[in-house]
Amino acid sequence: MTALEAGMLGQVLLLALAVTGALLVGTRWRSRVIGTLCALLAAAGIVTGAIALFGGEGSLTIPTALPMDPLVLSPDRLGGLVMMVVSAVGVLASLFGIGSARVASASRTSWVSMAVFLFGMQLVPAATDIVSFLLFWEIMTLGSTALLLAHHATRGTVASAIVWYSAMSQLSFFFVLAGFAVLAAATGGTGFSGLATVDPASWQASLAFVLLLLGFGGKAELVPLHVWVPRVLPEAPGHVAAAMSGAMVNIGVYGALLVCVRLLPNGPAWWGVLLMALGGLSALYGILQASVASNLKVLLAYSTTENMGLVFLGLGASVLLRADDATAAADAALVAALLLMVSHAAFKATLFLGAGAIARSTGEMNLDRLGGLGSRMPWTAATFGAAAMGAAALPVTSGFVAEWMLLQALIHGSRVDGEVVSVTASVAMPLAVAVIALTAGLALLTFVKAYGIAFLARPRSPKATQAREVPVIMRVSLVLGALGVIALGLVPGPLAVAIASAVGPAFAPDVRTVGLAGVDARGIDAVLDPTTFVVLAALLLVPVLIALFASARRHPTRTSPLPWAGGGSRLRPRMQYTATSYAEPLVRVFDDVLRPSRDVEVTHVGESRYLVERVHVEQSVSDVIETRFYRPMLNAAQRFGILARRAQNGSIHRYLSYSFVALLSVLIVVSL
Amino acid sequence: MFDTIYPQLIGLCTGALLLTSALMVWRHSLLASIRLLSVQGFALAALVAVIGVEEGETEVIIVSVLVLLVKGIGLPWVLAHETQATTRTDEAPRLNPTAGLLTVALLTILSYVVASRLLAGDSSVSAHAAPIGLAMVLIGFLLLVTRRQAGSQLIGFLVLDNGIATVAFLTSGGVPLFLELGISLDVLLVVVILYVFAGRMRNKFGNTDIDQLRKLHD
Numbered sequence: 032m033t034a035l036e037a038g039m040l041g042q043v044l045l046l047a048l049a050v051t052g053a054l055l056v057g058t059r060w061r062s063r064v065i066g067t068l069c070a071l072l073a074a075a076g077i078v079t080g081a082i083a084l085f086g087g088e089g090s091l092t093i094p095t096a097l098p099m100d101p102l103v104l105s106p107d108r109l110g111g112l113v114m115m116v117v118s119a120v121g122v123l124a125s126l127f128g129i130g131s132a133r134v135a136s137a138s139r140t141s142w143v144s145m146a147v148f149l150f151g152m153q154l155v156p157a158a159t160d161i162v163s164f165l166l167f168w169e170i171m172t173l174g175s176t177a178l179l180l181a182h183h184a185t186r187g188t189v190a191s192a193i194v195w196y197s198a199m200s201q202l203s204f205f206f207v208l209a210g211f212a213v214l215a216a217a218t219g220g221t222g223f224s225g226l227a228t229v230d231p232a233s234w235q236a237s238l239a240f241v242l243l244l245l246g247f248g249g250k251a252e253l254v255p256l257h258v259w260v261p262r263v264l265p266e267a268p269g270h271v272a273a274a275m276s277g278a279m280v281n282i283g284v285y286g287a288l289l290v291c292v293r294l295l296p297n298g299p300a301w302w303g304v305l306l307m308a309l310g311g312l313s314a315l316y317g318i319l320q321a322s323v324a325s326n327l328k329v330l331l332a333y334s335t336t337e338n339m340g341l342v343f344l345g346l347g348a349s350v351l352l353r354a355d356d357a358t359a360a361a362d363a364a365l366v367a368a369l370l371l372m373v374s375h376a377a378f379k380a381t382l383f384l385g386a387g388a389i390a391r392s393t394g395e396m397n398l399d400r401l402g403g404l405g406s407r408m409p410w411t412a413a414t415f416g417a418a419a420m421g422a423a424a425l426p427v428t429s430g431f432v433a434e435w436m437l438l439q440a441l442i443h444g445s446r447v448d449g450e451v452v453s454v455t456a457s458v459a460m461p462l463a464v465a466v467i468a469l470t471a472g473l474a475l476l477t478f479v480k481a482y483g484i485a486f487l488a489r490p491r492s493p494k495a496t497q498a499r500e501v502p503v504i505m506r507v508s509l510v511l512g513a514l515g516v517i518a519l520g521l522v523p524g525p526l527a528v529a530i531a532s533a534v535g536p537a538f539a540p541d542v543r544t545v546g547l548a549g550v551d552a553r554g555i556d557a558v559l560d561p562t563t564f565v566v567l568a569a570l571l572l573v574p575v576l577i578a579l580f581a582s583a584r585r586h587p588t589r590t591s592p593l594p595w596a597g598g599g600s601r602l603r604p605r606m607q608y609t610a611t612s613y614a615e616p617l618v619r620v621f622d623d624v625l626r627p628s629r630d631v632e633v634t635h636v637g638e639s640r641y642l643v644e645r646v647h648v649e650q651s652v653s654d655v656i657e658t659r660f661y662r663p664m665l666n667a668a669q670r671f672g673i674l675a676r677r678a679q680n681g682s683i684h685r686y687l688s689y690s691f692v693a694l695l696s697v698l699i700v701v702s703l
Numbered sequence: 704m705f706d707t708i709y710p711q712l713i714g715l716c717t718g719a720l721l722l723t724s725a726l727m728v729w730r731h732s733l734l735a736s737i738r739l740l741s742v743q744g745f746a747l748a749a750l751v752a753v754i755g756v757e758e759g760e761t762e763v764i765i766v767s768v769l770v771l772l773v774k775g776i777g778l779p780w781v782l783a784h785e786t787q788a789t790t791r792t793d794e795a796p797r798l799n800p801t802a803g804l805l806t807v808a809l810l811t812i813l814s815y816v817v818a819s820r821l822l823a824g825d826s827s828v829s830a831h832a833a834p835i836g837l838a839m840v841l842i843g844f845l846l847l848v849t850r851r852q853a854g855s856q857l858i859g860f861l862v863l864d865n866g867i868a869t870v871a872f873l874t875s876g877g878v879p880l881f882l883e884l885g886i887s888l889d890v891l892l893v894v895v896i897l898y899v900f901a902g903r904m905r906n907k908f909g910n911t912d913i914d915q916l917r918k919l920h921d
Contacts, residue, residue, distance in 0.1 A: 684848060687848045690844075691845070694844065698813060698814075699813065701820060
């Protein structure tokens with residue numbers, strides 16, 4: 032037995048342990064025991080993924096009696112990378128769950144589903160044939176659905192969220208199944224190695240590509256298949272949302288990579304354009320919705336759509352440039368997309384865990400009622416801040432490295448040796464750069480709002496005033512996540528090299544480690560060495576800071592409380608900026624896209640026209656795609672349903688008549 | 704001697720079967736229908752007996768006795784017993800007698816047309832009579848569709864079952880004893896269960912009009 036096989040068997044064993052444990056252990060110890068087992072299960076995933084990433088060999092075969100290729104689990108390097116990333120998020124989520132899971136989310140069902148969810152997610156990248164891929168895909172989906180059900184008894188909105196999630200999951204499963212079926216019909220096998228023999232120029236390949244893209248895009252929360260995200264993630268407990276938004280979306284990206292890198296490499300240019308369009312649209316729409324959202328979890332959920340959009344944009348750029356023979360830039364774009372996927376997993380998991388910590392301490396997710404948590408929850412504030420910097424793609428975080436690399440690839444992409452590679456590329460690349468620039472700006476605004484409103488200033492509600500820091504185990508999980516964000520940002524070199532080796536052998540990006548673990552994309556002459564940069568900056572800044580401190584000590588500080596309150600301290604918390612007011616200019620600028628509905632209600636004092644007792648303002652931003660695209664479809668389906676009920680009215684006579692008429696018709700047809 | 708009257712006997716029995724089926728569509732009274740069903744059971748038993756004598760198989764003759772006991776005596780007795788024990792309501796079918804008889808004629812023609820295609824190569828006496836069985840199946844179905852009361856529906860169901868049995872005996876010369884035993888007991892069981900249901904319906908709603916059964920309860 033090789034190490035890889037042992038790793039996968041270990042995961043199966045730990046799953047069995049966790050499930051039996053969850054059923055047997057009593058309420059008091061359940062979260063601790065099963066949370067630890069889930070963390071171990073995910074840790075086994077990290078080890079297995081690492082072995083696969085560094086070229087470990089081995090396979091598990093699931094025997095079946097069905098007439099098709101055998102079900103073989105054998106992760107390749109790319110699968111190993113994805114398995115590692117999702118397992119790392121799984122470890123964080125499990126550790127956090129030990130502390131945060133209470134009442135409903137610490138039930139038997141919840142912990143069993145958590146273990147099953149993690150297991151399914153970790154083994155999807157190990158599949159080497161259609162059937163085992165879909166099997167683990169469905170295990171993952173079922174596990175996550177059951178996890179979401181945790182709070183259905185206490186919150187009415189959970190049911191509708193679950194319906195949306197299930198419907199959209201089934202829709203994407205259908206697309207994936209249909210796409211694979213087209214490929215299988217074209218080649219006659221179900222193994223991925225057999226499917227890879229399809230000619231990417233054939234119409235079957237194109238049909239399969241579009242279907243698979245829709246299927247995997249649904250899991251990766253791309254527009255227009257993202258509608259479940261802003262409904263489902265706010266309902267999920269913090270650690271579950273982290274696992275879904277930090278890890279499960281990566282499985283969607285893995286699916287797209289499987290198509291573009293393994294099964295159908297070197298596809299035609301229009302595939303790339305399609306991917307870029309879908310990705311760019313998702314990025315813009317996602318960040319726009321996130322920037323005006325005032326519910327913290329909705330904000331984070333939409334931000335996931337944005338990041339996944341950027342990943343798909345990078346992937347599309349790589350396909351497009353490869354079709355135009357700009358291989359170096361194409362490979363750099365691919366590496367950038369993967370870097371973004373990894374860094375997104377780190378910062379989004381941490382952000383959702385931070386949101387979970389806030390929810391645990393205050394029970395409030397509306398930013399307009401938070402505030403002042405920085406001094407009350409310092410650990411959460413610091414880790415959330417680091418992760419928010421990552422999400423806003425600021426330097427020394429992982430998000431910055433990924434977006435920098437993507438921009439480099441796009442800028443250098445449209446020309447090779449000074450020659451324009453193609454008209455499509457020379458139009459698409461600048462547009463993509465513009466999209467990323469706008470996205471990055473809005474992302475900065477969004478996360479300044481998320482961090483600033485939640486953690487700075489004064490508490491805006493009693494609940495926020497009474498917030499307490501979360502238990503140690505949750506802090507450990509938050510700190511690990513934040514360290515991941517910073518570490519990936521400071522030493523991106525080894526990760527980029529590992530990614531470059533993972534996409535091989537069909538693709539061979541020329542990426543090296545340079546300086547203090549910096550990254551050097553040789554194909555496009557781009558070098559980034561954050562650690563050296565930080566060290567140099569520190570060398571320059573330290574004397575300046577010392578001088579500043581020295582001068583500050585000589586001049587004692589004047590203490591006047593709240594000078595901006597006109598000398599008084601009667602500033603009420605309600606006078607501060609809120610999330611809604613902060614986003615107001617954006618809502619005005621993007622009025623046509625966001626279509627907010629505003630409701631202002633003024634109550635006057637007595638008969639006076641001029642004295643106002645109270646002003647009530649309510650603003651809600653609906654999802655345009657949901658109201659304009661899904662609602663009409665649902666209404667049509669409902670009308671059809673009402674019609675169908677006339678035929679199916681429950682009368683036994685009517686059903687008997689149907690069978691009688693059917694029998695007569697068969698007889699008449701036979702006798703003709 | 705028997706060979707010469709065999710076709711006539713077969714014709715007589717099947718004629719009785721078709722006639723009773725048609726009369727059941729015509730009559731609305733539940734008790735009359737039950738009596739007709741009993742006559743039909745006797746006719747079916749006679750048909751089986753004739754086939755048994757012709758083929759010289761004792762097993763088929765035993766089956767005919769079984770048919771007589773179950774379909775000629777047992778089932779009608781159960782039905783009549785239950786019907787007399789409760790208040791009688793006459794049937795108000797969805798089809799008036801004239802239209803019903805016309806439909807019966809059409810269905811019989813259709814079954815002859817179908818059978819002529821299906822049994823084109825078979826020129827034996829019993830194959831000639833097989834369309835009657837098919838016609839009985841269709842008439843039974845017609846009764847099921849047009850009757851409102853649970854009891855009358857049950858009679859339609861039994862006519863349908865008789866039709867199937869007729870086709871089976873005429874085309875394959877009878878079924879093995881054990882199979883027939885099993886089928887008969889099944890039918891008996893179904894009838895008893897349905898009658899219990901009908902009784903409960905009557906207790907609950909005051910009648911057995913199945914048009915009222917439209918909604919499912921949780």
